Amino acid sequence: MDEKLQVANAISVALPDLKIEEIQDKIERPKDSKNGDYAFPTFFLAKELHKAPQLIASELVEKINDDGFEKVVTAGPYINFFLDKAQVGASILKDILEDPEHYGESDLGHQSNVTIDYSSPNIAKPMGVGHLRSTMIGEAVARILEKVNYNLVRIDYLGDWGTQFGKMMAAYKMWGDSDEVQQGLKDDPINTLLQLYVRINQEADEHPEYTEAGRDWFAKLEHGDEEAWELWRWFREISLERFQRVYDMLDVKFDSFNGEAFSAQKMEEPIQLLRDKGLLKKSRGAEIVDLEKYNLPPLLIIKSNGTTTYITRDLATALFRKRMYGHAKSLYVVGAEQEVYFKQLRMALKELGFNWWDQIEHISFGLMNLNGQKMSTRKGNVVSLENVLHDSIDLARKQIAEKNPDLKNPDEVAKQVGVGAVIFHDLKNYRRNSVDFNLDEVVKFEGETGPYVQYARARAESILRKGGIRDFSDVDLTQVGDEAWELLSFLSQYSEAIKRAANNYDPSVIAKYALELAKKFNQYYAHTRILDDDPQQPARLALTQAVSNVLKSALDLLDIKAPDEM
């Protein structure tokens, strides 16, 4: 960033009529390093000066003082600036090595509170690979926002309320007494309940009374029926226990597990507010908020049988969160299929007169399909997330046995690599793309994968162990050599990458950065022997340490572990 200002100042001498800020806006980073480190295109001056851009560039470059730069040259209509590699490189290294933990941080958030709602599985159903998206995008976005100085509140808004539980209760009451089901409940309670749920949904087409029974059971729950509540508590308890196993594997921790049931107790307020403002209208036996003026479908607040919907609870949740956390942003990491719904929610809050309606942001992501089909718990075609993680870990263990049989802690590393591969695969692409689940792709360890990044860092650590130096404060960092410049220049862009990731709520920016850095390091050490015993060795080791630090930091933003050996 300082370098960009330095470039702008140099240009400013030749173009005194332009403000520094205007110049900075025009400065670019060339894609190709042979075009220098910063470039200033002159097209926009052509009209005003009635001259060809090439001519403008060559005239300007005459007036620019190249002190402090390696060189300043024109390339057609561009003026290209080459930084003093030794000086700038040394200062980049110094920045990283002095405080590796905080390198790349910035202050976009000013400590303000952000609630982030993610993962949010439904109880009494197993977590499928589909839940990976919300869980990991949410966790990574949270970590990225923390890095730019927001204060995060992580919320797992459990789906623990709604007619679906009525259905499940109805199914359990009808078929749950059989020995087969009882045995299943002992061995694998969630899956057994799921099977009941799938069954009642399948048979409901022929037996409309099943759907009716489900609605009735949910109505019982809403009216505080003791038997219904007992079942509900039991469903919730066994579910949370099971979810926790997955969260432990993924290393995600929530600040709150308040789900829909929690919000269900707070529904009077939004309903009353809607009534007071005259926003609630009768329609087809139900009560709705009309959003036609926003070109949106109506919001169904109270169903014709008198029960509420998730919308009512979401309104209550929004009010509660604003009051409780005083958030500057309230984020919801939910699939793109609910885009319209979040627009409705925002507009409903706007209609209610809350000026913070636009703090609610939907971080949407593309669906995960299975063989081109949408995964659906109701249809029963889900792939267990836990199984996928275990498959990946097993594969990593095999690779370790083959490639590094002497590793001291193979089980721990297998877990870090296996889980890391799955997480990275989920985060590396732009979140709105839909992904087709393919186990072979997910557990790939070569090419653009999590293990590729982990491996590059493990190699760096291995070299550092052999190099013996860990304190670089007395090392002359200007001695790294010009061949390190690509790497150094890229290291200095870490902070920009984090800001871009934060502004777009897009972890893939970090994943791509980590891949690129790993690649540049792999290329570097394939061509330059770091441990060569010459006067530049300590500086090369310092570079290796800096790369290792930044790779670890980037992986950490993605919630991926960085083993020292693998």
Add this chain to the structure above:
RNA sequence: GAAACGGUAGCUCAAUUGGAUAGAGCAUCGGUCUUCUAAACCGAGGGUUGAGGGUUCGAUUCCCUCUCGUUUCACCA
């Protein structure tokens, strides 16, 4: 039918938000382990960026038209 999102190499995806010769990884073919871990590195082939128009010095990017795909369009969440 309407709206949102998307269409880039055989496949999966990039392209720093309008810039320099559209780049990676898989897959295919070839090269590199007595020298810091070959989960790596080096090279080759592979493109009318869905189609057509427009704005601009300059378009994968912005604006229209068409087309294909996905999703959504009140009693699931």
